[in-house]
Amino acid sequence: MAIILAIQDIPKQWWSRPICKLTNLADGGCDFNPFGSPTLSLSFLIISTVAVFLAWTALRRISYPFLVDVKRAKATPNEIINYTFPYVVSFMGISYEDPQKLLGFVVFLLWMFAITYKSGQILMNPLLLILGWCLYEATIVINSEEKDVRVLKRSKLDLGSVSAQTIQDFYIIKG
Template sequence: MQFRMWSAGVLFLGSYAPLAFVLAAQDIKKELWGEPVCGWRGQLDCELQIFEHPWASLAAIAVTSAALWLTMYSIKAVRLKSEAEVLSAKPVPNDLINYVFPYVVSFMGLSYGDPQKLAGFFVFLVLLFLITYRSGQILMNPVLIAFGWRLYEVDIAVGGKQVRKTVRALKQGKLLPGKQLIEDVQEVYLMGDP
């Protein structure tokens, strides 16, 4: 199961949108913690420059959020044209440690103000992406899980039970045996209720 490199990269980037928000929260200026964002007089009294490194914080949020939106939009836009009989389905175990580890690292002194640590973290994420991509585990994404999607290993019968095969499938919600609408997207079947 191999996604194209660019689509896998977008999916991978989108899975780290929450990390971008964590790093942005850590980048808020220390003197602003405990202060109101806006004074009582309204918008003229607002502090808009709340980040120590606004370009890095806002760029990370924008890029990862756009990647997440593109991932969700693309998955929803796929038309499920064929029909299959699901004979059995079991959830694929989700090894969340690959995604949890970078969040833990973010609390160990990583900040936008330390370019050496940031560069090292970037190299780590690139290597993690390559390992995840090459192992075919790119769809094991906790952000998709948060939106109700699950990855399954499924036995299906296609074409009036003429062809029986075992595939990986992504479905929003629980996948039960029975009829499903399907579409093969880069060797992963997207499934939905008829």
């Protein structure tokens, strides 16, 4: 969303300007700050970049101390995305120059986070999809006990013995 807001923060006049060339750098003919609200645009871009890096790092550092046997698995569709995209699109007209719409969008995002967190549909997060993670409903055997669980795995979940970790109600499987 930070990228969309940053692009929307670039004034129309800036898009019609010629592309900077090396010869223009010396005479000051180039403007490297295209944003109408540079502090907000750059702040949110930096915060988003740091958040993506932290999520990527956290997912890479997970240890997998449990051995589980996957008996059955099926991919879980993300129905929640189907009805949230129309709401997200309705906020496409927001900008940093419109603080009341921006605040409304922040409230919407917090509300969606609360709903997805409580419902267990954490995979709605597009970041996990981009990083290659998939959500499955699976039947596993752990400590001689069979359980129906939700599983996050980077790539396809195959049947058989695998290493896993639990975080909240999810099993994360090494892959």
